[in-house]
Amino acid sequence: MSSAAGGERLSLNQMTIPRWTVREAVDGCARHGIRHLGLWREKVAECGIDASVRTARDAGVAISCLCRGGGFPAATAAERRARIDDNRQAIDEAAALGGATLVLVCGPLAGRDIDGARRMVEDAIAELAPYAAERGVPLAIEPLHPMFAADRSVVATLAHATAIAERFPADQVGVLVDAYHVWWDPTVYAEIARAGPRIFGFHISDWIVPLPDVLFGRGMMGDGVIELRRLRRAVDAAGYAGPVEVEIFNRTINGMPGDDVLALMKERYLTHVA
Amino acid sequence: MSSAAGGERLSLNQMTIPRWTVREAVDGCARHGIRHLGLWREKVAECGIDASVRTARDAGVAISCLCRGGGFPAATAAERRARIDDNRQAIDEAAALGGATLVLVCGPLAGRDIDGARRMVEDAIAELAPYAAERGVPLAIEPLHPMFAADRSVVATLAHATAIAERFPADQVGVLVDAYHVWWDPTVYAEIARAGPRIFGFHISDWIVPLPDVLFGRGMMGDGVIELRRLRRAVDAAGYAGPVEVEIFNRTINGMPGDDVLALMKERYLTHVA
Numbered sequence: 001m002s003s004a005a006g007g008e009r010l011s012l013n014q015m016t017i018p019r020w021t022v023r024e025a026v027d028g029c030a031r032h033g034i035r036h037l038g039l040w041r042e043k044v045a046e047c048g049i050d051a052s053v054r055t056a057r058d059a060g061v062a063i064s065c066l067c068r069g070g071g072f073p074a075a076t077a078a079e080r081r082a083r084i085d086d087n088r089q090a091i092d093e094a095a096a097l098g099g100a101t102l103v104l105v106c107g108p109l110a111g112r113d114i115d116g117a118r119r120m121v122e123d124a125i126a127e128l129a130p131y132a133a134e135r136g137v138p139l140a141i142e143p144l145h146p147m148f149a150a151d152r153s154v155v156a157t158l159a160h161a162t163a164i165a166e167r168f169p170a171d172q173v174g175v176l177v178d179a180y181h182v183w184w185d186p187t188v189y190a191e192i193a194r195a196g197p198r199i200f201g202f203h204i205s206d207w208i209v210p211l212p213d214v215l216f217g218r219g220m221m222g223d224g225v226i227e228l229r230r231l232r233r234a235v236d237a238a239g240y241a242g243p244v245e246v247e248i249f250n251r252t253i254n255g256m257p258g259d260d261v262l263a264l265m266k267e268r269y270l271t272h273v274a
Numbered sequence: 275m276s277s278a279a280g281g282e283r284l285s286l287n288q289m290t291i292p293r294w295t296v297r298e299a300v301d302g303c304a305r306h307g308i309r310h311l312g313l314w315r316e317k318v319a320e321c322g323i324d325a326s327v328r329t330a331r332d333a334g335v336a337i338s339c340l341c342r343g344g345g346f347p348a349a350t351a352a353e354r355r356a357r358i359d360d361n362r363q364a365i366d367e368a369a370a371l372g373g374a375t376l377v378l379v380c381g382p383l384a385g386r387d388i389d390g391a392r393r394m395v396e397d398a399i400a401e402l403a404p405y406a407a408e409r410g411v412p413l414a415i416e417p418l419h420p421m422f423a424a425d426r427s428v429v430a431t432l433a434h435a436t437a438i439a440e441r442f443p444a445d446q447v448g449v450l451v452d453a454y455h456v457w458w459d460p461t462v463y464a465e466i467a468r469a470g471p472r473i474f475g476f477h478i479s480d481w482i483v484p485l486p487d488v489l490f491g492r493g494m495m496g497d498g499v500i501e502l503r504r505l506r507r508a509v510d511a512a513g514y515a516g517p518v519e520v521e522i523f524n525r526t527i528n529g530m531p532g533d534d535v536l537a538l539m540k541e542r543y544l545t546h547v548a
Contacts, residue, residue, distance in 0.1 A: 149458035
């Protein structure tokens with residue numbers, strides 16, 4: 001057990017209860033004593049940025065992160081430019097949310113050239129990092145599971161994400177460690193230690209066997225095989241003291257009544273993670 | 275182009291045409307000028323080992339590998355012992371097939387302890403390596419894609435497979451590089467160079483977007499995003515000069531008439547790999 005034992009660090013990523021608006025998610029967190037909430041851009045746009053900030057502040061719920069920027073590789077320079085422009089807008093939104101960490105899902109292949117796509121990611125982050133730093137927005141590169149390398153993120157390992165982040169000041173560009181994406185990696189504990197102060201976020205769910213679905217197959221903590229408490233202790237030992245955020249894409253869980261999800265995730269967090 | 279240009283290195287893994295017996299697969303290869311064939315234990319058992327050897331030899335088809343050993347982690351010592359015994363038998367079979375390379379798919383988690391499962395793999399290989407060496411059977415550790423880490427192989431990267439192999443003489447324990455399992459890895463080209471003379475096999479298929487199925491979603495070469503020629507050149511540059519084997523688990527392809535599969539894979543091999 002640790003300082004996480006009481007649930008103070010538990011966070012809801014709002015796509016775990018995708019039908020809720022920002023306001024409903026904030027109210028739900030307040031009802032269940034959940035002090036952190038990760039927002040998504042489209043939900044914030046519906047609610048309005050200022051209203052989102054006010055609602056969360058009034059309820060005493062901290063905004064843990066904004067999902068998400070990224071999507072950098074593209075076949076043409078014009079399309080890559082459009083995506084960088086969209087990321088600037090995401091940075092502006094994160095700044096307006098009080099300097100929320102912007103999570104970067106770096107984007108898929110554009111064709112077959114994976115090294116080329118990775119260079120596009122690196123070039124885009126190099127262009128965006130100063131812009132984000134000026135606005136007090138930390139950028140968190142999230143490596144996705146290698147099964148998403150073709151269609152979602154050519155950044156597929158924590159080592160790679162950290163290597164990109166290390167080109168920038170440690171308070172400006174870091175990584176997001178999502179247990180579902182990294183648990184399988186034989187280097188994950190060494191890489192968590194290496195990332196150290198660059199760990200800007202920690203997301204949890206579980207890996208169910210057999211995997212029910214590539215995209216919507218994440219499990220509730222305790223229903224799968226991930227050593228969640230071990231990973232939580234590792235990020236803590238690396239110096240991370242921020243929210244522990246539940247992000248579950250799963251059609252069954254996403255369809256449950258929101259209050260049931262919050263009650264269940266809190267119980268499972270205390271049993272399997274804290 | 276290279277020495278592979280003429281198709282001399284093309285190999286059929288027999289589970290690409292799963293309904294064929296060993297005899298039918300040998301005959302098919304002979305009809306299509308395919309000089310190498312990877313066998314599976316259950317198919318060899320149906321045909322008989324001696325008959326399999328004779329049939330292949332008479333047709334001028336070389337046996338590229340035997341699939342497969344492995345499956346080492348288990349909850350009890352008795353079960354682990356039973357699996358090692360089964361692997362000894364697989365080694366005996368590979369020896370009887372003329373010293374065929376035995377492919378090791380190392381096995382899934384037994385519970386949640388992934389490091390423990392990995393130690394079981396390492397211990398089992400350490401026990402089996404001398405037995406295999408005495409019988410002239412090379413052991414090829416095949417890292418599977420990380421999406422199989424929970425249910426098929428806790429060895430999920432080429433780096434990990436090579437690190438295990440490096441504890442043994444280079445002609446006794448090596449790795450099998452399957453493009454489908456390793457293409458996403460940012461270290462794959464460095465790791466292929468490192469594995470060098472320990473590359474005991476090279477399998478090809480393709481990664482289709484979107485992935486139609488985790489287990490049966492492999493594509494025919496050219497239908498996906500893997501840089502197959504680049505990978506083939508990399509294993510060649512590392513010193514590999516053996517068969518280039520088509521192993522496709524895909525319900526559509528597996529259900530096609532075998533001769534159509536052979537014609538298609540030969541064409542695609544020449545266009546996308548050789």
